[in-house]
Amino acid sequence: xxxxxxxxxxxxxxxxxxxxxxxxxxxxxxxxxxxxxxxxxxxxxxxxxxxxxxxxxxxxxxxxxxxxxxxxxxxxxxxxxxxxxxxxxxxxxxxxxxxxxxxxxxxxxxxxxxxxxxxxxxxxxxxxxxxxxxxxxxxxxxxxxxxxxxxxxxxxxxxxxxxxxxxxxxxxxxxxxxxxxxxxxxxxxxxxxxxxxxxxxxxxxxxxxxxxxxxxxxxxxxxxxxxxxxxxxxxxxxxxxxxxxxxxxxxxxxxxxxxxxxxxxxxxxxxxxxxxxxxxxxxxxxxxxxxxxxxxxxxxxxxxxxxxxxxxxxxxxxxxxxxxxxxxxxxxxxxxxxxxxx
Amino acid sequence: xxxxxxxxxxxxxxxxxxxxxxxxxxxxxxxxxxxxxxxxxxxxxxxxxxxxxxxxxxxxxxxxxxxxxxxxxxxxxxxxxxxxxxxxxxxxxxxxxxxxxxxxxxxxxxxxxxxxxxxxxxxxxxxxxxxxxxxxxxxxxxxxxxxxxxxxxxxxxxxxxxxxxxxxxxxxxxxxxxxxxxxxxxxxxxxxxxxxxxxxxxxxxxxxxxxxxxxxxxxxxxxxxxxxxxxxxxxxxxxxxxxxxxxxxxxxxxxxxxxxxxxxxxxxxxxxxxxxx
Numbered sequence: 001x002x003x004x005x006x007x008x009x010x011x012x013x014x015x016x017x018x019x020x021x022x023x024x025x026x027x028x029x030x031x032x033x034x035x036x037x038x039x040x041x042x043x044x045x046x047x048x049x050x051x052x053x054x055x056x057x058x059x060x061x062x063x064x065x066x067x068x069x070x071x072x073x074x075x076x077x078x079x080x081x082x083x084x085x086x087x088x089x090x091x092x093x094x095x096x097x098x099x100x101x102x103x104x105x106x107x108x109x110x111x112x113x114x115x116x117x118x119x120x121x122x123x124x125x126x127x128x129x130x131x132x133x134x135x136x137x138x139x140x141x142x143x144x145x146x147x148x149x150x151x152x153x154x155x156x157x158x159x160x161x162x163x164x165x166x167x168x169x170x171x172x173x174x175x176x177x178x179x180x181x182x183x184x185x186x187x188x189x190x191x192x193x194x195x196x197x198x199x200x201x202x203x204x205x206x207x208x209x210x211x212x213x214x215x216x217x218x219x220x221x222x223x224x225x226x227x228x229x230x231x232x233x234x235x236x237x238x239x240x241x242x243x244x245x246x247x248x249x250x251x252x253x254x255x256x257x258x259x260x261x262x263x264x265x266x267x268x269x270x271x272x273x274x275x276x277x278x279x280x281x282x283x284x285x286x287x288x289x290x291x292x293x294x295x296x297x298x299x300x301x302x303x304x305x306x307x308x309x310x311x312x313x314x315x316x317x318x319x320x321x322x323x324x325x326x327x328x329x330x331x332x333x334x335x336x337x338x339x340x341x342x
Numbered sequence: 343x344x345x346x347x348x349x350x351x352x353x354x355x356x357x358x359x360x361x362x363x364x365x366x367x368x369x370x371x372x373x374x375x376x377x378x379x380x381x382x383x384x385x386x387x388x389x390x391x392x393x394x395x396x397x398x399x400x401x402x403x404x405x406x407x408x409x410x411x412x413x414x415x416x417x418x419x420x421x422x423x424x425x426x427x428x429x430x431x432x433x434x435x436x437x438x439x440x441x442x443x444x445x446x447x448x449x450x451x452x453x454x455x456x457x458x459x460x461x462x463x464x465x466x467x468x469x470x471x472x473x474x475x476x477x478x479x480x481x482x483x484x485x486x487x488x489x490x491x492x493x494x495x496x497x498x499x500x501x502x503x504x505x506x507x508x509x510x511x512x513x514x515x516x517x518x519x520x521x522x523x524x525x526x527x528x529x530x531x532x533x534x535x536x537x538x539x540x541x542x543x544x545x546x547x548x549x550x551x552x553x554x555x556x557x558x559x560x561x562x563x564x565x566x567x568x569x570x571x572x573x574x575x576x577x578x579x580x581x582x583x584x585x586x587x588x589x590x591x592x593x594x595x596x597x598x599x600x601x602x603x604x605x606x607x608x609x610x611x612x613x614x615x616x617x618x619x
Contacts, residue, residue, distance in 0.1 A: 044423045045421055045423040045424040045427050046423040046424075046426050046427040047427065060426065060429070060451075060452065063451045063452060064423060064426060064451065067447070067450065067451050068422060068423060068447070068451065176517075176549060177544075177549070178549075184417075184418050184440065185418050185438070185440035188418050188419060188440065193419075195443050195444070196422065196443055196444070196447045197443075307423070310415075310421055310424065313401075314401035314413035314414075314415065315401055315415045315416055315419055315421070316415070316419065316421055
């Protein structure tokens with residue numbers, strides 16, 4: 001990961017932010033998301049008869065539609081929106097368009113927490129999600145405390161990278177102590193997958209994500225100025241420390257919540273903001289909500305793809321595998337393309 | 343801190359999957375459509391003579407009798423939709439932390455689920471009786487359980503006349519995974535007149551230290567692995583080289599189920615090759 005300031009983040013938007021443009025872009029992306037949700041709800045192993053399901057919610061068709069498909073699509077949308085919007089905000093804040101939402105130690109902390117919960121057999125207490133959330137928040141607090149000492153965005157970023165490596169080592173150590181079947185569960189969880197959550201878990205997660213996204217969007221104009229550099233932003237009247245702390249807190253809580261719900265789903269927070277930045281420019285006032293909508297649509301489609309793949313593998317591959325398989329090559333292509341342009 | 347975490351992890355590794363339980367609605371009327379989520383449970387249904395009622399199995403099932411049946415996913419990741427699409431009257435599942443949400447969701451959506459832990463011989467006996475009852479074949483279930491109990495009695499009796507042999511039962515060589523304490527394999531080893539040298543391990547399927555295996559001086563090493571990977575290296579080690587090596591054939595000691603009786607008799611022959619058969 002390079003720590004070179006990226007011209008794509010740093011330049012003020014060449015295209016002006018107008019209400020009409022925002023309405024057009026966000027309206028269009030909302031349409032894409034709704035289409036993705038509709039497609040996802042119609043895809044699966046169980047042949048759902050839509051009219052029958054809606055007429056009789058208590059019928060098997062109705063229960064599959066209302067109890068499985070819709071909650072899972074909503075979960076995918078929440079997690080995708082969280083990862084992509086947080087990615088967009090962190091990339092602006094750290095002035096590095098290659099920053100991943102997991103860089104602040106969040107992935108390592110969450111994975112460590114969840115691995116411990118699985119190793120200890122604490123599933124009965126909503127184990128992995130709860131432990132993942134606590135682990136992610138703890139890691140983030142540690143990383144921010146260490147990063148603050150130097151008041152540089154790169155200090156936090158590097159501390160996060162080091163913490164993730166440390167967490168990976170401890171996880172490997174725990175894995176050697178686990179029985180093969182329990183190890184399988186840990187590996188499956190770490191790969192990132194969308195399962196079936198209780199409605200109240202969804203409601204809680206959804207509330208957290210909406211609050212975090214609202215904070216990020218509210219701070220997006222100041223984020224634009226922050227990407228010019230701390231001194232420049234301060235001279236323009238931005239409360240630098242407060243803004244940075246608020247954005248880091250909101251983004252980290254959002255990512256921690258997403259990881260708790262779905263495990264480690266990679267590349268969404270990298271690819272989606274990247275693609276949209278190329279199309280829309282770096283203005284966070286538009287890029288941030290657009291990333292949320294685009295990320296939601298992307299993950300919903302990736303999750304539907306896991307269900308399409310079921311007859312091939314006799315299992316659903318974790319959605320994190322699908323996002324990595326799609327995202328990895330795409331990202332390399334984007335990088336090369338940018339180098340040619342630059 | 344790490345040491346504390348690790349000791350916790352070791353303690354947790356043998357966590358109890360919980361008792362035999364029924365989730366979701368009770369099966370209505372005669373059970374005609376059964377889905378199993380583990381090969382051991384498929385074995386159980388076949389042994390009860392109800393194979394024709396199976397409509398779906400896990401992707402790990404290899405028995406030719408179920409070769410043409412649809413697959414509904416694995417032990418950790420069964421597909422709720424694939425199971426529901428088969429409209430089962432009964433789903434047989436082995437409870438585990440990984441499939442807990444999926445199994446609960448199945449039950450919530452109206453599929454009757456029978457959760458059958460298969461960690462110990464007592465679990466297997468209970469599962470045989472409970473599945474027999476659930477399928478309307480209580481006599482067959484009882485007979486299966488009685489047959490296993492009788493085999494255990496017979497083998498124990500014969501083992502009493504023999505010297506106890508120090509045995510290491512190996513499930514895999516890379517890493518070295520062995521039969522530890524607290525599982526059905528450990529119980530059957532005791533029945534067959536063997537001393538499980540890995541009885542000091544933390545769980546029924548521990549990753550065992552190679553040095554400890556050497557130190558334990560097993561007289562007999564039973565190979566129940568399904569791969570040769572790493573075997574030659576372990577076999578060349580001092581202390582293990584001198585031991586007698588024998589292959590455990592078939593899956594009886596890998597899949598806890600109705601084949602355990604046969605597995606036990608095989609185990610006795612391997613442990614005491616000179617005993618009157």
